Amino acid sequence: MIFGRVKSLDAILATAEKKSLHRTLGAFQLMLFGIGCVIGTGIFVLTAAGAQKAGPGLMLAFAIAGLICIVAALCYAEIAAMIPVAGSAYTYTYATMGEVLAWTVGWALVLEYAVAASAVSVGWSGYLNGLLMEFFGFQFPAALAGAPLALGGIEGGIINLPAVFIALLMTWLLMIGTTESARVNAVLVAIKVTALTAFIALTLPSEAFSTDNFNPFLPAGVFGGFGSGLGAVGAAATIFFAYVGFDAVSTAAEETKNPQRNVPIGLIGSLLFCTVFYILVAAGAVGTVGGQPIMGPNGIPFPAGSEELARQCATFAANELPLVCSNEALAHVLRQIGWSGVGNMLGIAAFVALPSVILILLFGQTRVAFVMSRDGLLPESWSKVHPKWKTPHVITAITGVAVAFAAAFLPVGKLADIANAGTLYAFMMVAIAVMVLRKTAPNTPRAFKTPVLWLIGPLTIAGTVFLFLNLPFEAMIVLPVWAVIGLIFYFLYSRSRSHLGRGIVEVHEDELEPHSPIN
Template sequence: MILDRVKPLDAILATAQKKSLHRSLGWLQLTLLGIGCVIGTGIFVLTAVGAQKAGPGLMVAFAIAGAVCIVAALCYAEIAAMIPVAGSAYTYSYATIGEFFAWTVGWALIMEYAIAASAVSVGWSGYFSGTVLGGLGIHLPVWLSAGPLALGGVEGGLINLPALLIALLVTGLLVIGTSESAKVNAVLVMIKVTALTAFVALTLTSAEFDTSHFNPFLPAGIFGGWGTGVGAVGAAATMFFAYVGFDAVSTAAEETKDPQRNVPIGLVGSLLFCTVFYILVAAGAIGTLGGQPLMDAMGLPLEAGSPELARQCALPQFADALVCSNEPLAHVLKVLGFTAVGNAIGLAAFVALPSVILVLIFGQTRIFFVMSRDGLLPERLSRVHPRFHTPHIVTIITGLAVAIGAAFFPVGQLADISNAGTLYAFAMVAIAVMVLRVKDPARRRHFRVPLVWLVAPATIIGCVLLFFNLPTAAMLFLPGWGALGVVIYFAYSRSRSHLGKGIVEVVDDVAGQETMVPMAPE
């Protein structure tokens, strides 16, 4: 049977219990942690993509995506507190619903993290080219700063060189070993929050703010149509990318005072704060500059990242359009005349986003590493460099894949594909929570999902709803990638699985070393 291999939860917990974690975090620290980890890539980079999908309905899209994340976060918190070890949803699935489904989750996470890192690299490239180089009077030719039109880039584009180079640079840093200081991360959080607060204050009080820009509010309706990826829900499926990172709060449950009270406050509080903040940013951007999407002949928004959208955005009359910008927030302020503040926001993104790329690539290699040590992938991949003491092989493989994706594809397409994998993983975590409630109801839980038989199904329904409102290409990519994974599982992994051979091995840290202190991906 393919569902007969479940890793013993007691063996996993025995390893976790060797750690003595001091419970020192309160609800305020958890809330601030969540805010810092969530605010980042999505709001800096994808605001233009979301506006193209939903127009002013982008504000509704943020609310929908935030609601799905809140219920998913509660499920994640319960199981993360029970199984506080490396491997994320892959490990949780292995300990509850078995090796086969754990493999599918791990395989999806490998894809999710790598493609998300590519998306962030492309977003960083937009701010680097527009704010940093543009501020110096340097303008990269189109063929060096955008992917080819055939892949959703712009006319005349050949390769996004800055995105390629930042991905390779971060990969190099991870190979030689690096650490992220909590103090550095705190500074980056302050930079991001301050920049966005300035944006909201300037745009909402600007003389250019005009309520007529919000009409029509939902140009593509709530649902734009099957497989179109447009409308408020289609935009929510993309803007889901702006919320990923809340798992930092759930994984801190073991270090939280009174987790039953403080974990849900931290999770829901940080997500609610970010949702309101995002809605205000969207309102400021659309109210001042306008956010109506460019439409096709059938009256639907052109697909974000499509060749036709790239062609129209190249026309002079759309030079200032929000939906055509690669650095949307900085672009809005520059058009309004706040050039210095716009440049400051661009610099904030330029400084903060590489750390997100680093964390995403690190997270992908951690999943890759644990699966390799479980025997499901070639164990050669989990070898550690003799000098740098890092899993250099998987890091280099991951970095090259990330760089290639960043070099040739637009940010919107990459984010949608990444979200498909994330939504699948979150749905599986919700299933795992319900399975454990039935199979092991007496197990100690530092945090219990309130109304689990309502919250967990709501998580699954929400993830399915968003998944089926992604563009068709993104929806098809996940099952295609999954089918490849199933072939590899039965052709290679199942026969070499350590658990299948009776070996129960728990890997909690990469080769027992600490190469960095990661923040959650944003």
């Protein structure tokens, strides 16, 4: 295999069985986990940015991103049911293409989850400050609610305390137990789904809804050009962040009852649910208040989040603010069509529900790092399981502190694009792994088989590469730089400590039934 050191399926399952996590989650809880992470920052925060890139073509952007995620989910479903352990794309790559490539995937997932969790923490901090001012007439001082390096954030910031607080609170919740985390997540999911259902019910039948608002449908075209991040495809590359999270379902496979059945249901069910919701929400927003981008003098939309766009938005009165200028797009739409009270409630719902996104991102991050530690590629103490809580408390605490630190001090501008780069790489590797396993382990039982894999696999690879090439250039370059840092760490530390490299296996293959599942 590529680069050698391929870990057999038997060895992976035996390691998980000897040092395993507690199985408590069912199919419904997995769907809620997926929905909890998917419905969050993307739809509540990135709707305006997506409209600035694509205009009314935002609907098409959601469909493009959703389609690529659906074909990727079909690949995830087969391999997650086949290898029902924590670790997600990292574990799957280890079993098919070897340790070096598995390390790069795990390293990319660390970037994805940690960066995204930090970004959502900072977004939650902004909601908190806005609500405090709206309802109580005060807010945190700028020095305590803005990062000193924040791009486009509060000037004069020293530390973002609310962001630190919410990151550490979600970390504590994950440490005390997966079941408790799932229960809290279920409540937060119910709040988000109720809020978005109300939005759809008030906008689509509204008298303000007009098909004229969809013309021109693609003011920036379908393709914005390499590295521009514009057009429907450029918007899809950005709002792909709105779908990040469904893969976290696969990281929960080791804590799932009957994973061969429940993991595919959780993956595909949560994704289909969210895709339909997103398209309906986008239709309601654009159809009622319009979603045309603000164009520059050259007829090209100003970059989302740019100073030029901010200056243009500052020229509008508060009651005439375009959708693309709003920091709380959905609440803004409801206020514009006469539902101010409901709009404020939706803002509160977003504020209350965003922590569930942080929760699942942290969950995915800790489970990937847990398995990398269990394989000896990260310090082995990180994979200790708490005797009472039955969770990997050490790596959870380390991850939470790192995410809180990043949320407190580091730039958050364009982090969605950066997180997307790592996610797209992981999705591509999963598609390759499924196709490789069809050749190398054709007789292994598969509770779920990806239909027409000869088509779905290449489509997933092509789709992820396509979206990656339509990210802004600065986001594209982060992934190779991060990969180089990771490879340096691997060759200086991890390679010599790898259990597989040192010949350490939990159970020899002849001691197990071939590919025995863990139940």
